[in-house]
Every structure is written in C-alpha cells, then in structure tokens.
Amino acid sequence: MAIAGISAVTFAVSDMALSLAFYRALGFRVKYGGEMSSFTSLVAGTGFLNLIHVPNADVRWWGRAIFYVDDVDAQYQRALDAGITPMFAPQDARWGERYFHVTDPDGHEVSFAKPL
Numbered sequence: 001m002a003i004a005g006i007s008a009v010t011f012a013v014s015d016m017a018l019s020l021a022f023y024r025a026l027g028f029r030v031k032y033g034g035e036m037s038s039f040t041s042l043v044a045g046t047g048f049l050n051l052i053h054v055p056n057a058d059v060r061w062w063g064r065a066i067f068y069v070d071d072v073d074a075q076y077q078r079a080l081d082a083g084i085t086p087m088f089a090p091q092d093a094r095w096g097e098r099y100f101h102v103t104d105p106d107g108h109e110v111s112f113a114k115p116l
Helices: 016-025 072-081
Strands: 008-013 029-032 039-044 047-053 064-068 097-103 109-115
Touching: 008 016, 008 039, 016 029, 016 039, 016 047, 072 097, 072 109
Parallel strands: 008 047, 064 109
Antiparallel strands: 029 039, 039 047, 097 109
8 A cells, every 4th residue: 555645744832823823924724723722733735734732842953844835936925024034045956846944933944845
C-alpha cells in the first residue's frame, strides 16, 4: 500500500489567538476551532495546518513546513503588508522552486513555494 499524501501538520503553540492572527494574515482560514480553542485546524489546500495550544510551550527549531501557493511574490507582499518580516526575499532555488520563509510567533519555520 502506498502513502497517498499528507493530511496535516500540527504545531504546538503557546498563544492560540496570537498564532491565529499570524496565520490568518498569511491567508489561512479556520476550518475548526478558534482563538479560545485548545485545537484549531486551518485549511491548507487539500490538507490542514493544525495548531494545538500547549501553555508555556518551549518550541525549538525542528524543521520547516512548506506550503505551495499560486504566486510566491504576492504571498511575500501579503506577509510584508501584515507586518510579518520574512527571513529573506523570494528566490529561485536550484531544485526548481521559487520560495521564501517566515517564522511564526512560536518559532515554527514556514515556507511558501511554487515549482518553477
């Protein structure tokens, strides 16, 4: 049996309202949960980005979640317009994607990309 895809990535967050404001500003929409919930699911294409509230979470760098978007440069501008400071401007990678990274309020690294 083959693995067909990924359903979701789940991040531990220390402040649900702050995290939701961050992800909503980047264009994610809530499927389930909300600011007062201990668990929230955000739509990410055909999958989900889940947030689970862990009070006093001490999150350290663990890797990165990569989300495909239709227009990397427009997504970059959306982040800037929301007051989010990306790690670098969009760039074309030798592996065939245009991408940039942001870091959420708990230190989770998120990348937005599009195949070239």
